[in-house]
Structures are given as structure tokens and as C-alpha cells.
Amino acid sequence: MSTPHKSLKSERPLRVDGAFWLDVNDVAFLGEERIALLEQIGERGSITQAAKGVGVSYKAAWDAVDAINNASPKPLVETATGGRGGGGARLTDEGRRLIAAYRTIAGEYRRFLDGINAAMGDSGAALDLLRRLAMRTSARNQLFGRIVAVTARTVDAQIEIEIQGGDRLSAGVTNESVEALSLRPGRAVWALIKAVAVGIGREPDPQARPGTNTLCGLVQRITRGDGPAEVVIAMPSGVTVRGVIAADLLDRLAIAEHTPACAIFPASSVIVGVDN
Numbered sequence: 001m002s003t004p005h006k007s008l009k010s011e012r013p014l015r016v017d018g019a020f021w022l023d024v025n026d027v028a029f030l031g032e033e034r035i036a037l038l039e040q041i042g043e044r045g046s047i048t049q050a051a052k053g054v055g056v057s058y059k060a061a062w063d064a065v066d067a068i069n070n071a072s073p074k075p076l077v078e079t080a081t082g083g084r085g086g087g088g089a090r091l092t093d094e095g096r097r098l099i100a101a102y103r104t105i106a107g108e109y110r111r112f113l114d115g116i117n118a119a120m121g122d123s124g125a126a127l128d129l130l131r132r133l134a135m136r137t138s139a140r141n142q143l144f145g146r147i148v149a150v151t152a153r154t155v156d157a158q159i160e161i162e163i164q165g166g167d168r169l170s171a172g173v174t175n176e177s178v179e180a181l182s183l184r185p186g187r188a189v190w191a192l193i194k195a196v197a198v199g200i201g202r203e204p205d206p207q208a209r210p211g212t213n214t215l216c217g218l219v220q221r222i223t224r225g226d227g228p229a230e231v232v233i234a235m236p237s238g239v240t241v242r243g244v245i246a247a248d249l250l251d252r253l254a255i256a257e258h259t260p261a262c263a264i265f266p267a268s269s270v271i272v273g274v275d276n
Contacts, residue, residue: 020105077089145163158171163237200262213266214264216261217233218233219234229247
């Protein structure tokens with residue numbers, strides 16, 4: 001009779017584990033990685049130095065700060081632009097308050113998990129569930145808002161979403177999605193848009209097709225590479241949106257940091273997401 005390679009009794013017991021986050025407007029937006037980045041910003045006063053402190057790239061740190069400020073009712077980080085190696089950043093009072101709240105709750109959460117593991121023994125069902133629920137999206141633009149109008153058509157519907165600061169954008173979804181996600185005026189939603197679907201212009205396009213979204217502001221930063229450049233536009237509300245543009249067109253339009261620019265994308269490129 002053959003002997004199994006490894007006895008089940010030799011396996012380490014499975015444990016329930018997980019992470020928690022803070023919500024704003026019923027939306028999860030602040031977890032351990034971002035808290036660590038905020039703490040580094042508070043200590044060092046620089047996004048460049050904070051990125052080094054938590055072991056992420058300068059660009060990833062900036063992206064995280066944009067996402068945090070976009071999701072929060074009040075900015076958690078205030079920044080001053082000064083080039084790749086310059087500028088400064090500081091936590092607002094709201095940022096410091098949320099860090100303190102997070103760290104206090106983190107201790108209680110860990111004690112809660114320890115109690116569950118002591119009670120459940122070797123069961124891994126809860127851990128498997130946590131793994132299935134862990135999901136991230138590749139969409140670089142994740143804008144929180146509320147539906148203000150739903151216009152039904154024959155096979156699809158146009159959803160109008162008001163994001164922070166009062167700007168509005170349109171999304172095209174199927175009628176089945178309207179029903180399945182309970183998309184109604186007043187519903188809190190996420191608008192997800194891939195950066196590659198967002199074009200950049202110096203001003204609104206007068207020849208844009210109906211349903212085209214146009215969000216304008218000032219260029220916060222530009223990242224150049226071997227291919228198209230990525231442009232991050234900060235709207236007057238502080239919400240940021242990013243898109244891509246060919247490097248030669250960027251120069252031809254004289255789009256640079258601190259100059260006016262617009263993010264332009266079709267309603268069909270907007271994915272509408274809900275939390276529950």
C-alpha cells in the first residue's frame with residue numbers, strides 16, 4: 001500500500017486572517033498600506049521620502065495620495081508641487097485623526113481574530129471566504145459619487161453620476177445592470193475608468209460625440225516613458241483624473257505641469273461599481 005507524501009496531521013492548522021479598513025460614505029478607502037504611507041508623510045513631510053520609507057515608487061505613492069484625497073470628504077494630505085525631488089506634503093488634522101482611529105481599532109481587530117481562531121480550531125472555511133472576497137481593480141481612475149439620474153433606453157441606460165466637488169460624468173450600462181445593481185438616483189457608486197481610455201486635451205473638444213465626458217482642471221504632474229505620457233489632472237475640487245497622450249502631441253499642445261487641460265472619455269468606458 002502506498003504512503004501519502006505528506007500526512008494531513010503534519011499540515012499547519014489554517015487560521016482565519018484578514019485586514020480591515022476605514023470607510024467614508026460606505027466606501028472602503030483606507031487600509032494598512034495607505035495608513036503606513038500617511039504615517040511616513042507625517043514624519044518626513046515629503047511624498048518622495050515617504051515612498052522610500054514604505055518601499056514603493058514615487059509614482060505609486062502619488063497615486064495613493066490622489067486616491068485617498070479623492071475618496072475622503074476632506075483632504076487628508078496637503079501637497080506643494082516642487083518637481084520630482086522637491087515640494088512638500090503634510091497631514092491635515094483629519095489625516096492625523098484617522099490614523100489615530102485606525103491604530104486604535106487595529107489592536108481590537110487583532111484581538112477579535114485571535115479569539116475566533118481560538119474558538120474554531122482547525123477550520124479554514126472563514127479564511128477561504130476572506131480570500132474570495134479580496135479583489136482589486138486595474139482601473140487607475142476610481143471616482144466615488146452618487147447617481148443623480150438614470151435614463152432608460154431600449155437596450156441600455158445612461159447613468160449620470162455626481163462626483164465630489166459637483167462635477168458630473170455619464171456612464172452607459174445595460175438595463176440588466178441597472179436592475180441587478182439597483183442603480184437608482186441617490187445610490188452611492190464607484191465610477192471606474194482605465195487611464196488608457198482617457199484622452200487628454202488642452203480644452204474641451206467641440207466635436208466630441210454626445211455622451212462624451214469632459215473633466216477639466218490643472219495638470220498636476222506628467223510621467224513620461226518610452227510610449228505615451230501619463231497626465232494627472234487635478235480639478236478645482238481636488239479630485240484627480242489621469243489619462244494618456246502621445247508624447248509628441250503633448251509637446252505640440254504645450255501641455256505642461258500647472259497648465260489647464262481636460263480629461264476626455266466616452267460614457268461607454270465608465271464601469272459602475274457598488275459595494276453591496
